[in-house]
Amino acid sequence: MCWAVPSVVKRIEGGIAFVDPGDGVERPAVVGIEEGQLQVGDLVMVHAGVIIAKVDMESLKESMEMWKQMARELAASTGEDPDAAAKVIEEEMWRVLKIAEEVRQGVSRGLKELA
Amino acid sequence: MSCLSLNEFPGPAPSIDCFNCSMMRKEMAALELAFRRKSKITGMLVQYIRKYAEELKRRDGDYVYKIMDFCGTHEWTIVHFGLRSVLEMAGVDNVELVAGPGCPVCVTPSYYLEEAIKLAFEGVVVYTYGDVFRLPALQRVRGARSLAEAKAMGADVRLIHTFLHAAIDAKKHNKPSLFLGIGFETVAPGYSEAILRGLVPPNLKLMSLVKLTPPAMFYALDMVKEKPTDYPISGVIAPGHVSTIVGGKAWAPVAEQYRIPVVVSGFEPNDVLTAVAEILKQIKNGEHKVVIEYTRAVKWEGDLKAQSSINTVFETVDTAWRGIGYIPKSGLALREQFKQYDAFAHFGIPDLTPERWRYDLPPGCKCAEVNLGKAKPTDCPLFMKACTPDHPVGPCMVSVEGTCAIWARFGGGGLALEVAKEVGLA
Numbered sequence: 001m002c003w004a005v006p007s008v009v010k011r012i013e014g015g016i017a018f019v020d021p022g023d024g025v026e027r028p029a030v031v032g033i034e035e036g037q038l039q040v041g042d043l044v045m046v047h048a049g050v051i052i053a054k055v056d057m058e059s060l061k062e063s064m065e066m067w068k069q070m071a072r073e074l075a076a077s078t079g080e081d082p083d084a085a086a087k088v089i090e091e092e093m094w095r096v097l098k099i100a101e102e103v104r105q106g107v108s109r110g111l112k113e114l115a
Numbered sequence: 116m117s118c119l120s121l122n123e124f125p126g127p128a129p130s131i132d133c134f135n136c137s138m139m140r141k142e143m144a145a146l147e148l149a150f151r152r153k154s155k156i157t158g159m160l161v162q163y164i165r166k167y168a169e170e171l172k173r174r175d176g177d178y179v180y181k182i183m184d185f186c187g188t189h190e191w192t193i194v195h196f197g198l199r200s201v202l203e204m205a206g207v208d209n210v211e212l213v214a215g216p217g218c219p220v221c222v223t224p225s226y227y228l229e230e231a232i233k234l235a236f237e238g239v240v241v242y243t244y245g246d247v248f249r250l251p252a253l254q255r256v257r258g259a260r261s262l263a264e265a266k267a268m269g270a271d272v273r274l275i276h277t278f279l280h281a282a283i284d285a286k287k288h289n290k291p292s293l294f295l296g297i298g299f300e301t302v303a304p305g306y307s308e309a310i311l312r313g314l315v316p317p318n319l320k321l322m323s324l325v326k327l328t329p330p331a332m333f334y335a336l337d338m339v340k341e342k343p344t345d346y347p348i349s350g351v352i353a354p355g356h357v358s359t360i361v362g363g364k365a366w367a368p369v370a371e372q373y374r375i376p377v378v379v380s381g382f383e384p385n386d387v388l389t390a391v392a393e394i395l396k397q398i399k400n401g402e403h404k405v406v407i408e409y410t411r412a413v414k415w416e417g418d419l420k421a422q423s424s425i426n427t428v429f430e431t432v433d434t435a436w437r438g439i440g441y442i443p444k445s446g447l448a449l450r451e452q453f454k455q456y457d458a459f460a461h462f463g464i465p466d467l468t469p470e471r472w473r474y475d476l477p478p479g480c481k482c483a484e485v486n487l488g489k490a491k492p493t494d495c496p497l498f499m500k501a502c503t504p505d506h507p508v509g510p511c512m513v514s515v516e517g518t519c520a521i522w523a524r525f526g527g528g529g530l531a532l533e534v535a536k537e538v539g540l541a
């Protein structure tokens with residue numbers, strides 16, 4: 001029950017967003033979050049027909065920063081090089097950011113990869 | 116916008132092939148892909164976990180640190196990728212990952228299911244999610260033990276993937292209809308928004324069986340503590356998508372009261388491993404903070420709009436968890452002013468009360484212990500003998516997120532060997 005499917009918002013009509021989870025078919029979803037935040041083209045998480053979160057570049061970048069910070073702390077507390085750990089994260093995460101960018105441009109392959 | 120304009124929505128008609136399930140398969144594939152390409156991070160995280168575990172062992176000897184994952188999807192990730200085995204292969208033997216009560220289908224009392232089956236036979240169209248369809252009730256109702264059996268015997272039971280689809284479909288036929296509203300906090304704004312926006316037709320009634328996760332977390336932590344011979348839970352991996360609604364703040368009382376670290380985690384294997392590493396780090400440092408690892412979706416305050424919509428439509432009530440009993444303030448019921456949508460009031464279903472609640476698991480089924488982190492599926496004598504995914508005896512074997520069903524599908528190991536190879540352990 002906790003699965004949420006990443007989808008792209010195709011259109012919004014009075015509290016109902018029509019979203020495409022990457023297969024080209026639009027489905028109605030209730031906007032569970034602040035509607036003003038939502039725009040056509042946004043990437044959202046849809047759970048049982050409810051939009052529960054918006055995943056934007058900003059929050060993905062925040063995620064990367066948080067991961068880097070965590071990696072630094074973890075490395076420091078086990079006596080490893082914090083900067084090297086942060087670099088591993090950064091190198092691996094840029095790909096996710098790239099996929100997110102593709103998703104924003106409506107590339108559905110990217111959407112399927114961005115779990 | 117009214118239901119009318121939704122009649123012509125362009126998505127596929129509600130059908131047995133559940134949208135969530137087919138999407139889930141896709142997402143599983145995507146998860147694996149994303150994970151494979153980040154195995155460097157995985158290797159790094161496993162190394163941290165190993166180092167923390169070794170340090171804790173030097174400090175605390177054979178003490179076993181139990182970390183509870185609340186959410187069925189976290190359990191799925193742990194089992195599918197064989198994370199328990201991977202940690203074992205890394206030589207970590209003082210950290211145990213324990214599944215918690217994170218499957219709403221598994222904890223829905225048999226009573227409500229029996230009432231829904233009864234109504235289905237009385238001509239009410241019953242809408243339900245795919246998971247609930249095969250869920251076995253304790254007692255047969257007119258010969259049917261599940262909604263699936265009732266449908267096979269002629270009752271009108273329809274599988275849908277969202278409340279909205281039920282609303283659209285019910286409006287078309289206008290027959291008395293019931294929606295079996297199972298779920299945690301994540302589904303609640305879907306129900307409340309649909310009601311507030313007038314999308315629910317008058318013939319469709321909601322049986323709200325929504326359960327709240329923080330009270331169940333308190334309860335599970337207390338239960339494990341009840342057994343002094345056992346190790347208590349030392350840390351919690353909190354549910355990611357529930358937390359998009361309730362926020363990281365909902366877990367602060369858990370961290371405070373039990374003085375244990377709580378990490379709100381995403382659902383990729385690396386998310387879960389990060390959570391484990393962070394929990395061990397906090398234990399080592401003597402901390403007990405709530406940390407949001409899943410920052411790409413979760414905020415500390417949660418979603419204030421969703422919270423206010425839920426609070427407008429629902430009130431918090433004591434509610435029964437299957438096999439477990441009543442947990443105070445752990446359920447959502449429709450408020451008085453929304454009674455016209457309430458299936459209990461409309462169909463005259465007497466609500467369950469603590470006095471009328473009875474133990475509702477089949478003989479021998481250990482789902483209650485499994486859900487409270489007190490037993491593993493393999494501790495149940497029926498596991499993979501009398502009880503299999505094809506012939507489930509208890510509720511935990513039915514839902515795709517039931518702990519027994521997950522263990523049955525992937526065994527203990529999952530992709531452990533492959534993962535171990537990729538991170539240089541095997």
Ligand code: SF4
Binds near residue numbers: 479485499511519
């Ligand atoms: S194996 Fe079956 S009977 Fe045993 S606890 Fe799991 S669901 Fe219940």
